[in-house]
Every structure is written in C-alpha cells, then in structure tokens.
Amino acid sequence: MARVSLNPRRSPFLRVTEWYAKRTYGKVPDPVRALGHNPRVLRADLRFELAVGKWNTLDPDLKALAVMASAASIGCSWCMDFGYWANRQRGMDARKVHDVPAWRESDAYTPLERDVMHFAEAVTANPPEIDDEVAQRLVTTLGEAAFVELTAMVAVENLRSRMNTALGLTSQGFKDHCEVPARGQAKASATAE
Template sequence: MTARISLDPPRSLLFRAVSWYSNRVYGKVVDPLRAGAHHTGVLWACSRLELSVGRWKRLDPQLKALAVMASAATIGCGWCMDFGYWVNHSQGMDPRKLSEIPAWRDSDVYSPLERDVLAYAEAMTVTPPQVEDEMVERLLGSLGERALVELTTVIAVENMRSRSNSALGLTSQGFKDRCELQPPGASGQRASATDR
C-alpha cells in the first residue's frame, strides 16, 4: 500500500525543525511527521503531545511499550509496529516479547502483570471498548492510580497514532529491518551501524 497523502509537504519552518529532530533521533524523517506537516496546527499540537507523553514516568517503560504495541497490533498499524519494534529493541527489550505481541495469549514470555497490561490495551482498543471492572481492579492493585492513569492515557494516545497512520496509509519505514535480530539460541555480535 502506498500512502494516501503526499509525504512531501510544504517546507514550513516547523516542518524543517521537526525534520531535523527526527533525523537526529531516528536517522530519518518519520512518515507521520511528513503527513502531519500538511497542517501546521496539527503538526505543532501532535509534536507537543508527543514531547509531553515522553516525559511521563509513573509507569514502567516496558509495560508502556507492551501496551502501545498491543494497541497498534489490534488496530493493525504496520507503521507503528515497525517503529515500536525498533525503538523498544534499541532500548534493550526482549525481542521475543516484541515479536510475540500479536499472539501474546499463546506465548509463555509474559508475566501475569504484562498479560494484564496486554489484555487491557486490547480491551481499550477494540470498538466498542471491552474494559471490565476486574481488569481495572487487578491493574490498580499492581500499578497504583497514577500508573494506571498513565497506562490508560498512553493506550488512548496510541489509538490516535495508529488510527491516523492506518487511515493515511502509512506502512513500515524499515525501522525493524535496522534491528540486528538473532534467532533464539544464536550467538554473534551486533552489526555495526556501517554494516546495516
């Protein structure tokens, strides 16, 4: 599938600034920025939201990553799965936990708390949402109120990202391909940046 919107937006001052940042941090300008740059107000608001979300620290980062990826998988956002895999792999997350998210119920790599987070993310993401009181009670007991609110909000934010990216036809940008993945039990050195 190709993008349903041009990924060559007007080169406003804001787009040039976020492009510089994206190149610096991710090694390329990410397609959601290119798509959003057709509307400077949207690009500005989304950029501010992403910077704010990045500063939330009440929830364990790996639980947050699992929730975001489960939401993206439920929606079917190829761009979000590709990017999320790369970001979380580069931060040291177990590659099996990342790759098995779409079929997490059949996997043995997740703890009971991680399974509760994955179930909650899916329940929030389906339409209509299927969140049950028991889910929230278990998570509240494990995480506390602040972390539960953060979890709920990052899932809602990922729903916005994934649904927007899917609707605009944004697909993989090859981030996952930049991960040096070894099959289970294989050994070896990570490839250098010049080998990729």
C-alpha cells in the same frame, strides 16, 4: 500507500523538524511528513508527544507492551514497525516485543504483562470491553497513578494508530535496522568485509 503525499511544502519549521527526526531516528518518520501538510496539526502533535514522553509513573516495558498491543489490535503496521525499533533500541527483550501480536499463545509474558495487554486490547475495542476483574488487578498491582497512565497511553496509541492507518501509512523499515547480531555474527560479518 499513503493517502497524502509525503512531500509537503518544506517550511522552515518542517525543515527543523526533519533535521531533528533524522538525527534522532536516522530518517524522517512518515507521520511527520504526512502531518507536515498542516503545520498547526504537526506542531500540536509534537508538543503533545513531548508531554507524553515525560510521563514516567508506569514501567517502560509495561507501557511499551500496552502501546504495541493497541497498535496490533488496530492493525497499524507503521506503529508496530516503529514500536519494535524503539523498544529494541532501549533494550527491551526482542521476544517480548516480537510476540505482542500473538501474546496469548506466547510464554514470554508474566501474568501482569498479560493483564496489561488484555486491558490495552479491551480499551481499544469499539466499543471498549473493559473486564472489571482485570482492571482491578491492574489498579491493585500498579497503583492508581500508574493505572491512569496506562489507560492514557492506550488512548494515545489509539490516536496514533488510527491516524496513521487512516492516512495510509505503513511499515517504514525501522525494524530492519535494529536487529542485534548474535554473538560472533558481528565478528564474522566484519571479517567477511
């Protein structure tokens, strides 16, 4: 249960933010409502997220795996729920997104993807437990600019996941609205209606 109400005073800024969020995500994400209690924090967070969204050196799938591995390591169910939905919306393989919490046991990942998730978990550990060998492989394979972006994305997800967890935000049901029906299922359910 959220530790703050999800019904802040609806200022004009919050109303515009909610309108945009509904249009973009189909509903208002709980972090927006929680941060709405402090408009300066909400504004800063939105500006920051817009800037982060423009980072484009790292492959989007690698970025997603790093973010979700970090969120899973922290235990942020809200972040995992939203991450699953967002990455399925952009077409990422469902198995890769689904298996992140158990990536070590899954055969869905390449060696590079495994290194990315290993690194994300290591950076998220408290204190961080960076394996120099893994970090060097990532620098060599990705290049320094993408490695810096990878490191920054893990740090950003630590901010998100730790804030959402501290605020008591849990899964909001995004994942429930993104499953792509198997071939033939869509026709069958349309016929049944």
